[in-house]
Amino acid sequence: MLDTKRVSGPMILLATHIAAAVALLLWSVRLIRTGVERAFMPELKRRLKALSGSHLSAASGGMLATMVMQSATAVALIGAGFVVSGMLATPAALALILGADLGSALIAQVLFLPVQHAIPFVLLAGVVTFFKARTRKTKQVGRILIGFSLVLLSLDLIRQATAPVAGNEIVQAIATYFHSDLVSAFVLAAVLAWVMHSSLAAVLTFATFASAGLITAPVAAALVIGANLGGAFIPFVILSGSDRPARIVALGNLLARGSVTLAFLAALLVGFPQPALSTIAAGQQAIILHIVLNLSVLIVALPVVGALVRLGERVIPERMEAAGTSVTALDEGALDHTPLPLACAQRELLRMAEMVQAALLPVMDLFRTWSPETARMIEIREDKIDRMHFEIKIYISQLRERALSEVDEKKTLEIVATANSLEEAADRIAVNLIALAEKMRDGALAFSDEGTRDLEYFHDQVVTNGQLALQVLTTGDAEAARHLVAEKDRIRVEEQHLQERHLKRLQHGGTASIETTNIHQEVLRLLKQVNAALSYVAYPIAEETGDLLGSRLAQHNQAGGMA
Numbered sequence: 001m002l003d004t005k006r007v008s009g010p011m012i013l014l015a016t017h018i019a020a021a022v023a024l025l026l027w028s029v030r031l032i033r034t035g036v037e038r039a040f041m042p043e044l045k046r047r048l049k050a051l052s053g054s055h056l057s058a059a060s061g062g063m064l065a066t067m068v069m070q071s072a073t074a075v076a077l078i079g080a081g082f083v084v085s086g087m088l089a090t091p092a093a094l095a096l097i098l099g100a101d102l103g104s105a106l107i108a109q110v111l112f113l114p115v116q117h118a119i120p121f122v123l124l125a126g127v128v129t130f131f132k133a134r135t136r137k138t139k140q141v142g143r144i145l146i147g148f149s150l151v152l153l154s155l156d157l158i159r160q161a162t163a164p165v166a167g168n169e170i171v172q173a174i175a176t177y178f179h180s181d182l183v184s185a186f187v188l189a190a191v192l193a194w195v196m197h198s199s200l201a202a203v204l205t206f207a208t209f210a211s212a213g214l215i216t217a218p219v220a221a222a223l224v225i226g227a228n229l230g231g232a233f234i235p236f237v238i239l240s241g242s243d244r245p246a247r248i249v250a251l252g253n254l255l256a257r258g259s260v261t262l263a264f265l266a267a268l269l270v271g272f273p274q275p276a277l278s279t280i281a282a283g284q285q286a287i288i289l290h291i292v293l294n295l296s297v298l299i300v301a302l303p304v305v306g307a308l309v310r311l312g313e314r315v316i317p318e319r320m321e322a323a324g325t326s327v328t329a330l331d332e333g334a335l336d337h338t339p340l341p342l343a344c345a346q347r348e349l350l351r352m353a354e355m356v357q358a359a360l361l362p363v364m365d366l367f368r369t370w371s372p373e374t375a376r377m378i379e380i381r382e383d384k385i386d387r388m389h390f391e392i393k394i395y396i397s398q399l400r401e402r403a404l405s406e407v408d409e410k411k412t413l414e415i416v417a418t419a420n421s422l423e424e425a426a427d428r429i430a431v432n433l434i435a436l437a438e439k440m441r442d443g444a445l446a447f448s449d450e451g452t453r454d455l456e457y458f459h460d461q462v463v464t465n466g467q468l469a470l471q472v473l474t475t476g477d478a479e480a481a482r483h484l485v486a487e488k489d490r491i492r493v494e495e496q497h498l499q500e501r502h503l504k505r506l507q508h509g510g511t512a513s514i515e516t517t518n519i520h521q522e523v524l525r526l527l528k529q530v531n532a533a534l535s536y537v538a539y540p541i542a543e544e545t546g547d548l549l550g551s552r553l554a555q556h557n558q559a560g561g562m563a
Contacts, residue, residue: 021157025201028154031147032070038483039140042460044068045078048096049088049456055302058092059099066103067110070147070200075100076235076253080246081361090245091305094252098298098305101231101257104200105287105294112207112287116156123149136486155208162212175215182222186265189226190233199231203290211283218268220286225264228293232257248312255308256301264293328388330395338408341399345392345415350473352388352422353537355381357466359429360530364459366437367447367523375434382430389423392416414540425533428526436519436526448513450505451520454498458524461491462531469534478545481538488535495528 036044044065051061065075079096082088088096126145133139178185193202203224210220236250280288301308329347334340359381362374396412404412440446447455465487472480502520505513513520 017161018158021154021161022196022201022205024150024157025154025204026196026198028147028150029070029198029201031150032144033074035140035143035147036069037074037464038143039137040068041464042457045082045460045464046457048075048078049082052082052088052092052096055092055095055305058088058095059102059298059302062096062099063103063106066100067107070104070107070151072097072100072104072199072231073197073234073238075103076250077238080235080239080242080249083245083249084243084358084361090248090309093245093249094305094309095302097235097249097253098256098301101228101253102291102294102298104231105203105291108200108203108207108290109287111151111155111204112283115152119149119152119156122152136483136490151204155204158205158208159212162209162214175219178219178222179216182218182268183265185219185222186226186229189223190230193227193230194233194237197234199227199234202227202230203286207283207286207290210286211281213282215282217282217285220282221268221289222265224286224290225261225268225293228290229258229261232261244316247316248309251312251316252301252305252308255311257297260293260297260300264289264296328391330391332395332398335395335399336402338399338402338404341395342408342411342415345395345399345412346473348388348392348395349415349418349422349537350470352385352392352419353466353470353473353534355385355388356422356425356429356534357463357470359385359426360463360466363429363433363437364456366434367440367455368452370437370441375437378430378434382426385423385426389419392419418537418540421533421536425530428530428533432526433523436522440516440519443515445516445519447516447520448505451502451513451516454501455520455523455527458494458498458527461494462527462534465491465531466534469537472538472541476541478541481541481545484535484538485542488532491528491531495524498524 048061048065051064052058062072062075062079065078066072069075076097079088079093079100082096083090083093122145126142126147126149128142129145130139130142133142189202189206193199196202206215206220206223206227209215209223210217215223232254236254239246239250329344329351331340331344334344359378363378365371366375393416396416400409400412446452465484468480468484468487471477472484499521502513502517502524506517
């Protein structure tokens with residue numbers, strides 16, 4: 001007979017220790033991804049586009065990018081953004097995501113290596129690099145090293161927490177149940193991977209449980225297979241509200257991964273993988289199974305990505321918006337209940353910024369290949385931004401008729417100023433940049449290869465900062481706001497550098513550079529202005545936290561937050 005009172009205390013303590021270690025694992029993976037995004041995102045996007053010429057190279061690019069970012073979901077979102085903007089064909093984007101999942105499996109093997117003795121050295125190097133860094137990129141390298149060391153530490157903590165209780169009666173009872181019901185273990189793992197929003201963290205956790213003897217090898221296998229299915233649902237759900245091409249890519253990945261995971265589950269239920277892996281430690285078995293599963297998905301799905309895309313196109317219909325329909329966050333009924341109207345206006349600003357980002361993403365494609373449909377889509381979005389800008393000003397003017405505190409009055413001015421800035425960014429994109437692209441088309445002109453690379457590189461940096469602006473509007477994070485303000489100055493310097501590169505090409509007398517010189521320099525200038533307008537969203541936060549000196553970012557002796 002089980003004495004529940006006697007074992008409940010240790011079990012609660014065990015559950016707390018494991019939960020804390022898993023939480024540290026999740027945060028550590030996020031820390032690595034944040035460092036990569038802040039330091040290397042423009043270069044990473046440029047490399048991914050360059051590697052996406054064929055399905056095989058796109059898969060290779062996705063695999064390498066995930067090994068750097070530690071997140072297949074992040075790479076999936078980048079690929080979805082490429083396909084929505086027209087930078088990447090839908091089958092190539094799907095191939096990129098399939099490769100990303102294999103990259104995630106390979107990095108799981110790297111992180112599962114027994115390198116505990118390296119933890120203090122990596123952690124020390126990361127902390128010293130982070131606090132002593134003189135450049136933004138070096139600081140993020142320190143962040144990545146800290147994240148990597150904490151991933152290793154969290155796995156070690158999971159091992160330490162689980163090792164003493166492998167023989168616990170309750171643990172054995174649970175393990176015995178799942179050993180006899182692998183389907184339940186599969187479903188549970190899929191749910192947990194979705195809740196954790198990281199199949200990498202889920203697989204590492206399950207493999208660590210197996211290595212500590214907490215679960216048997218077959219249970220670990222079922223959990224790993226389920227985590228792979230749950231991981232495929234993450235981008236599918238995140239992108240469910242995106243444009244149709246992004247949803248098609250996410251569905252294709254889910255179909256491919258779902259089919260293979262179900263096949264692996266069926267093989268597990270008949271005992272197929274067990275004899276082949278019986279001589280290997282249980283934890284390592286789980287990692288190997290994870291790699292084999294993802295490699296199988298790639299081998300099976302890569303040759304048929306076109307068919308998967310066509311199936312997705314049949315399943316996902318075009319969204320037809322009713323004429324004249326307008327969705328807004330500006331609730332007239334909230335005007336008498338401050339601070340509710342301020343929150344409504346802030347949400348509408350976020351919608352505005354998302355619309356600006358959606359217009360910015362595809363605009364450079366018009367300079368390579370003119371598309372009336374793309375140009376019209378950008379213009380429609382700019383019309384919506386104009387309407388939202390007008391409605392925000394009217395809403396705020398109505399709010400200011402009420403008795404407001406001095407703080408709230410200042411907030412209303414900041415909201416209007418931010419709306420003005422976002423509307424200016426939209427004008428630069430939809431009016432000025434499209435006009436220059438039309439001029440290129442009418443004159444049958446083309447930038448030089450080097451000039452095109454410079455412009456795309458600069459555009460990628462502005463797009464990345466646009467994503468950071470969305471983060472600032474969503475979270476109000478002071479560290480992100482500081483980073484965005486600093487990016488404004490860096491982009492200004494970068495624009496000057498690219499202008500100098502263009503002038504050097506003119507000196508060498510390149511025909512394409514001479515024919516397009518005015519347009520090239522104007523595009524650089526306009527993109528810089530778009531970046532400045534987007535960066536303005538950070539100024540109210542940076543001013544409130546004392547990070548602005550006049551119009552410049554204050555210099556700090558210490559680097560700031562970690563996450």
